Amino acid sequence: MSVLIFLIPVALFLGAIGLGAFIWSLKSGQYDDLDGSARRILIDEDERSDED
Amino acid sequence: MGEPDISNNIRFHSALGTEKSVGYEGLSQINDDGFYELSVLVGGVYCAGCIQKIESLFTHQDNIKNARLNFSTRRLSLIWDGDIECSNGFVQAIENLGYSVQPYDAQVAKDEIQAQERFLLLCLGVAGFAMGNVMLLSVGVWSTSVETMGPATRDFMHWISALIALPAILFSGRPFFRSALGALVKGHTNMDVPVSLALLLAGGMSLFETINHGEHAYFDSAVMLMFFLLIGRYLDFRARKNARSSATDLLSTLSGFAHVIVDGSMRRVLIRDLKEGMFVRVVAGEKFPVDGLVIDGQSSVDTSLVTGETMPREVSEGADVYAGTLNISASVMIEVTKAADNSLLADIVRLMEKAGQGQAQYVRLADKAARLYTPVVHFFAVIAFLGWWLLGGLAWQPSLMIAVTVLIITCPCALGLAVPVVQVLASGRLIKNGVLVKSGDALERLAAIDTIMLDKTGTLTRGDLGLVGSYADDVLQVAASLGTHSAHPLSKAIHVAYKGDLLDVGDVNELSGFGLQGQYKGKTVRLGSRDWCGDPDIESSTDIELWLDAGGKKTCFVFQDSLRTDAVDTVLKLKNAGLNILLVSGDRQDVVDKAGQQVGLDVRYAGQTPTQKFEIMEALQNDQHKVLMVGDGLNDAPVLSGANVSMAPGTAIDMAQNAADIVFMGDGFSPVYETYKIALLTQKLVRQNFALAIIYNFIAVPLALGGFVTPLIAALCMSGSSLIVIANSFRLKWMSL
Numbered sequence A: 001m002s003v004l005i006f007l008i009p010v011a012l013f014l015g016a017i018g019l020g021a022f023i024w025s026l027k028s029g030q031y032d033d034l035d036g037s038a039r040r041i042l043i044d045e046d047e048r049s050d051e052d
Numbered sequence B: 001m002g003e004p005d006i007s008n009n010i011r012f013h014s015a016l017g018t019e020k021s022v023g024y025e026g027l028s029q030i031n032d033d034g035f036y037e038l039s040v041l042v043g044g045v046y047c048a049g050c051i052q053k054i055e056s057l058f059t060h061q062d063n064i065k066n067a068r069l070n071f072s073t074r075r076l077s078l079i080w081d082g083d084i085e086c087s088n089g090f091v092q093a094i095e096n097l098g099y100s101v102q103p104y105d106a107q108v109a110k111d112e113i114q115a116q117e118r119f120l121l122l123c124l125g126v127a128g129f130a131m132g133n134v135m136l137l138s139v140g141v142w143s144t145s146v147e148t149m150g151p152a153t154r155d156f157m158h159w160i161s162a163l164i165a166l167p168a169i170l171f172s173g174r175p176f177f178r179s180a181l182g183a184l185v186k187g188h189t190n191m192d193v194p195v196s197l198a199l200l201l202a203g204g205m206s207l208f209e210t211i212n213h214g215e216h217a218y219f220d221s222a223v224m225l226m227f228f229l230l231i232g233r234y235l236d237f238r239a240r241k242n243a244r245s246s247a248t249d250l251l252s253t254l255s256g257f258a259h260v261i262v263d264g265s266m267r268r269v270l271i272r273d274l275k276e277g278m279f280v281r282v283v284a285g286e287k288f289p290v291d292g293l294v295i296d297g298q299s300s301v302d303t304s305l306v307t308g309e310t311m312p313r314e315v316s317e318g319a320d321v322y323a324g325t326l327n328i329s330a331s332v333m334i335e336v337t338k339a340a341d342n343s344l345l346a347d348i349v350r351l352m353e354k355a356g357q358g359q360a361q362y363v364r365l366a367d368k369a370a371r372l373y374t375p376v377v378h379f380f381a382v383i384a385f386l387g388w389w390l391l392g393g394l395a396w397q398p399s400l401m402i403a404v405t406v407l408i409i410t411c412p413c414a415l416g417l418a419v420p421v422v423q424v425l426a427s428g429r430l431i432k433n434g435v436l437v438k439s440g441d442a443l444e445r446l447a448a449i450d451t452i453m454l455d456k457t458g459t460l461t462r463g464d465l466g467l468v469g470s471y472a473d474d475v476l477q478v479a480a481s482l483g484t485h486s487a488h489p490l491s492k493a494i495h496v497a498y499k500g501d502l503l504d505v506g507d508v509n510e511l512s513g514f515g516l517q518g519q520y521k522g523k524t525v526r527l528g529s530r531d532w533c534g535d536p537d538i539e540s541s542t543d544i545e546l547w548l549d550a551g552g553k554k555t556c557f558v559f560q561d562s563l564r565t566d567a568v569d570t571v572l573k574l575k576n577a578g579l580n581i582l583l584v585s586g587d588r589q590d591v592v593d594k595a596g597q598q599v600g601l602d603v604r605y606a607g608q609t610p611t612q613k614f615e616i617m618e619a620l621q622n623d624q625h626k627v628l629m630v631g632d633g634l635n636d637a638p639v640l641s642g643a644n645v646s647m648a649p650g651t652a653i654d655m656a657q658n659a660a661d662i663v664f665m666g667d668g669f670s671p672v673y674e675t676y677k678i679a680l681l682t683q684k685l686v687r688q689n690f691a692l693a694i695i696y697n698f699i700a701v702p703l704a705l706g707g708f709v710t711p712l713i714a715a716l717c718m719s720g721s722s723l724i725v726i727a728n729s730f731r732l733k734w735m736s737l
Helices: A006-029 A032-041 B007-017 B048-059 B086-096 B111-144 B150-174 B174-183 B191-212 B219-240 B246-253 B344-359 B365-391 B395-410 B412-432 B440-444 B458-461 B473-483 B490-499 B567-576 B587-597 B612-620 B634-642 B654-659 B671-703 B711-733
Strands: B036-043 B064-070 B074-080 B100-103 B257-262 B263-272 B279-282 B292-296 B299-303 B312-316 B330-334 B435-437 B451-454 B463-469 B507-509 B513-522 B523-528 B546-548 B553-562 B580-584 B626-632 B645-649 B663-664
Touching: A006 B150, A032 B048, B036 B086, B036 B634, B048 B064, B048 B086, B048 B634, B074 B219, B100 B111, B111 B174, B111 B711, B150 B174, B150 B191, B174 B191, B174 B219, B191 B219, B191 B365, B219 B395, B219 B412, B219 B711, B257 B344, B279 B546, B292 B344, B292 B671, B299 B490, B312 B671, B330 B513, B344 B435, B344 B612, B365 B395, B365 B412, B365 B671, B395 B671, B395 B711, B412 B435, B412 B440, B412 B671, B412 B711, B435 B671, B440 B645, B440 B671, B451 B458, B451 B612, B458 B463, B458 B587, B458 B645, B463 B490, B473 B490, B473 B523, B473 B553, B490 B553, B507 B711, B513 B546, B567 B580, B567 B587, B567 B671, B580 B587, B580 B612, B587 B663, B612 B626, B626 B634, B634 B654, B663 B671, B671 B711
Parallel strands: B451 B580, B451 B626, B626 B645, B645 B663
Antiparallel strands: B036 B074, B036 B100, B064 B074, B257 B263, B257 B279, B279 B330, B292 B330, B299 B312, B435 B663, B463 B553, B507 B513, B513 B523, B523 B546, B546 B553
């Protein structure tokens, strides 16, 4: 059972990374224009600037 | 008849056409980083290509820090470094691509809705994280016995669960707590009251159990309940967020610019700043920004959006013009008689707001269910607590625990998902057929209708005039060549009807109220009204006609506004479904009668103003009729927002599309019938889901009251019932109409 001392924090840490990534994507506005994102996939990459 | 005054407005028009976009520097703002920011609404964006074209204008420029077009809101936000005057150049560049640009007024922003959506998503994300991790620990506890695991390890697992679950409940439960508190303060209850109670009690009691080395903790049940309910809440919010924002959108159409003449020079002034007595120049192709009186010039005005008339109205000095109508043929000067917030357009806005308030009284099926459900659940929970404590001989803690399991397991999960899941699936199926459902409960309201009000122009008909009959090719060629010089609907129709090469007609003048006149091969050719260049001896037809006089040889062209394909068939199907259908139009009696006879409608109202249309609808509603309005114009907008449910074709003006609950694409009229059938199907499935949820509770509640529910059973029951409801909802995808 002592292995739990490592495994539980590891599991929580991985989960927290996922949560952090979700919150970051939310705050940076990636869920604000879902229709637009669905269409942007059709845009050729090399026509676009590197910043996006 | 006197010689018509040949105006030199055409020259004036072209001079104004090259005018630069100005005035946007006033809307630009400086942000925290010292860069300038500008938000504008871009019209005419329909695909990925449009996004790319517009954004790539800016992404290759060094001084632009950010250029992003939001496809959902049509809002382009630009951030740049340098000169504030650049803003006008940016707008000009977009306009040069052929897109229309409107100033975006930050005051009418929908930022709050976006913030709310983000908040719900954040709560959902945190609840999902908590549920995953608590479940991981709980499965460990369930799958072993105390003998193998040992009480210390179990307590350790419970403590970690508590550490994750309690903050998560306090954080993600806020949408429920707020709503419950709001209801309690007003003195009534809603579905969120038992939910909040269950979350807080389950969390608190489980903490109590954990401290006292208890065997069962219900952290997983509480977090799972919260996660499922938040999914339902988020789907519901997404479905409803676009609904009924029409009033704000209308105000933003008043935020454009008008050309005001001050001391002989022209200035661009925001429409909302226009005052009575100002002189405004409105060129051909522009909309009148306010109600006014024509003081100089002659033109034709397309009033179809406001009154529903197919034919343009001729105006000259002294005539009234209304905000929102389109100036077609020549530039005119008007004197503002009513400021923007007193105009006919503003009246329509007020009617729409009034209509919107009436709409708020609608009680959704889910809310009705919640009203029945809440007292019953509370009653059972109290019975369980008092029964076990006073009669059953248990201590108060285990009695309260049983009461909590009753609250959790009667779980409105299935109830909370019953409606949103079906609605999301129905909307998805309709989108594939080119029908966009904008408000979440629109289908529910559509299923309940018994009366339909139909607009004629643009709804039952295509909305534009088409040439009917056959004509000699050379005659048509001359007419079309002349027709290209005008924006009049008849000229356009004749131009569209002719596919071949055009002739070079010189010296073309548009004589407002009469027609076009030009020179071809040394002869004067005229295209215009019967009185001006027609043959009075030939009997006039009931249809709209246009005459060509090519050096004495006269031809009559006949136009009709044709019905949408399958309009007749669809109206028949709707009638057979037992619906009462009215044709309500602003057009002339004879035109309305003709269209009505073609599709077989006996109840016809012609020449209706927006207010009269609204009164017809109110009268119907006062007689307890549930009304569906189908319309496309500004004159329909108040009825669209006031009717129990409304639909607009994709060709409708933005305002009508915004006011309508449902928008359908394509040339056909059949989507109206298909959507109605899907709405009926949706309601059937929703009722089945409610029935499933009730059956589930008949099994679960006695178990919980008897005290047999462990956390494992609670988890199985809750997810099981939710999955059954979702599975039943998915039948919508395959069921035929």
